[in-house]
Amino acid sequence: MYSRNSAYDFGAFEERKVQKQKKIIKFPHKKQKKRVEFRAKMALGISFLSIFLMSASICTFFIYGQVMLTELTEETEKVSKKLAESESIYTQLKMKKDANHSLNSTQKAKEDINKYTLNKDYLKENSIPEKDIAQVK
Secondary structure, eight states: OOOOOGGGOGGGGSOOOOOOOTTOOOOOHHHHHHHHHHHHHHHHHHHHHHHHHHHHHHHHHHHHHHHHHHHHHHHHHHHHHHHHHHHHHHHHHHHHHHHHHHHHHHHHHHHHHHHSOOOTTTOOOOOOOGGGOOOOO
């Protein structure tokens, strides 16, 4: 098939021309490396910034919640003191009312008793038989 002797083939040592493909665009390695590094640094910076903002907002909401809880506690204590004072005043007024009520009822009972005067008609004389009398020595 191939009758040529390859030991004396000098064509193998000649330079062949390589055809360049025109549709491939090659970037220099330095520019490409700088772009990749820039994008990586931007992504890292954006991620750190977002993590910082999230943690700052969480801390802010926590502190706000604690402040609101403290204010509600103070307000509850004020209302509790007012309630205790109101209950004390209510108890005092109730005791005064009860005292006046008992005094009024006593006076009314006295007036009712004074309405009825004793007459001789109401009195009846009872005699005890002599055998029912006992003496204690």
